[in-house]
Each structure stands twice: as structure tokens, then as C-alpha cells.
Amino acid sequence: xxxxxxxxxxxxxxxxxxxxxxxxxxxxxxxxxxxxxxxxxxxxxxxxxxxxxxxxxxxxxxxxxxxxxxxxxxxxxxxxxxxxxxxxxxxxxxxxxxxxxxxxxxxxxxxxxxxxxxxxxxxxxxxxxxxxxxxxxxxxxxxxxxxxxxxxxxxxxxxxxxxxxxxxxxxxxxxxxxxxxxxxxxxxxxxxx
Numbered sequence: 011x012x013x014x015x016x017x018x019x020x021x022x023x024x025x026x027x028x029x030x031x032x033x034x035x036x037x038x039x040x041x042x043x044x045x046x047x048x049x050x051x052x053x054x055x056x057x058x059x060x061x062x063x064x065x066x067x068x069x070x071x072x073x074x075x076x077x078x079x080x081x082x083x084x085x086x087x088x089x090x091x092x093x094x095x096x097x098x099x100x101x102x103x104x105x106x107x108x109x110x111x112x113x114x115x116x117x118x119x120x121x122x123x124x125x126x127x128x129x130x131x132x133x134x135x136x137x138x139x140x141x142x143x144x145x146x147x148x149x150x151x152x153x154x155x156x157x158x159x160x161x162x163x164x165x166x167x168x169x170x171x172x173x174x175x176x177x178x179x180x181x182x183x184x185x186x187x188x189x190x191x192x193x194x195x196x197x198x199x200x201x202x203x
């Protein structure tokens with residue numbers, strides 16, 4: 011067993027399983043996808059730590075790979091089906107899409123605007139935090155669809171599931187979580203007296 015294989019097993023046994031992730035498809039996917047291959051070489055030794063990894067080069071916009079446990083818990087809440095069409099938003103490395111691709115038939119990886127041309131989607135996974143209501147993404151959900159991500163419109167930040175039903179959107183908090191804010195989904199500065 012390579013050092014990375016052992017680290018991957020420790021990530022699942024020490025982070026994913028103790029966080030009540032019981033969906034064996036998610037566990038198998040996280041054991042199968044080599045996370046170290048989705049980060050720059052200098053970050054490979056940290057690929058399996060319980061950290062958000064900054065993938066951006068100096069001077070570039072911030073790009074992150076969120077903690078494995080936040081991704082796993084959101085995927086479990088999504089109750090993915092093999093027939094689902096899933097949009098992954100804000101995962102520049104492709105890791106989240108690779109994990110989800112082990113579970114569903116169709117995955118599209120895109121920026122924070124989404125990809126309306128290929129929608130609608132059964133599930134949208136935001137691999138990070140939004141400080142604003144992502145109405146553009148809501149419009150890309152199929153009827154009965156679900157959007158999952160970390161919402162920071164209030165404190166504490168929470169991973170949340172948003173469901174689309176009869177042209178209405180309902181949300182439910184899942185668990186407290188902190189993740190980097192996705193570029194384009196930041197709160198606009200306001201002038202306050």
C-alpha cells in the first residue's frame with residue numbers, strides 16, 4: 011500500500027466515517043479517487059488532512075479544495091441516485107466531480123455561474139461558501155432538484171440543502187460548516203453610517 015493509499019484510508023476512517031457518513035457509495039468513491047492527484051505537487055503531502063487547500067498560485071484569484079468531510083456530508087444529504095444529472099460549482103481541481111462521478115451517470119464541473127445550457131440539474135453541489143442567495147443557480151435546478159452548499163448569510167455558517175418544488179425554493183440547514191467563499195458569490199460591500 012502506498013503512503014497516499016494509507017492516507018486515503020485514514021481520511022475515510024478518521025474523518026468521513028466518524029462524521030456519520032454511512033453511504034457506502036460515498037465511502038467507496040472517496041477511497042477510490044486519489045485526492046493527491048487533484049492538488050499541486052507541493053500540496054500533495056496535505057491532500058488528506060482535514061483542511062481546505064488553497065490551490066491558487068500567488069497573484070491569482072483564490073481557488074480552494076474544500077475539506078473532505080464537508081463534501082462527504084453534503085453528498086450524503088443529497089441522496090444521489092445513479093440517474094441524477096449533477097452540477098458541481100466552484101471545484102477548480104475536479105476532485106469533487108470525480109468523486110460524484112463514481113456515484114452518478116452525468117457530472118458537469120463549472121464556475122459559480124453554473125452551466126444553464128446543459129441544465130436543468132437534479133443536484134447542484136457548491137464546493138464552498140456563498141454569502142449571497144445564488145438565484146442564478148436556483149434557476150438551473152430541475153423540479154424536485156436539490157442544491158447543497160455552505161451558506162454564510164447568517165452566523166454560524168451552515169451547510170444547507172435547498173429544494174425546488176412547484177416554482178418555490180425551500181431550505182433546511184444540515185450542519186455547521188466553514189468553507190472558503192466561492193469567487194463571485196461574495197457579499198457586496200455596503201456603505202453603512
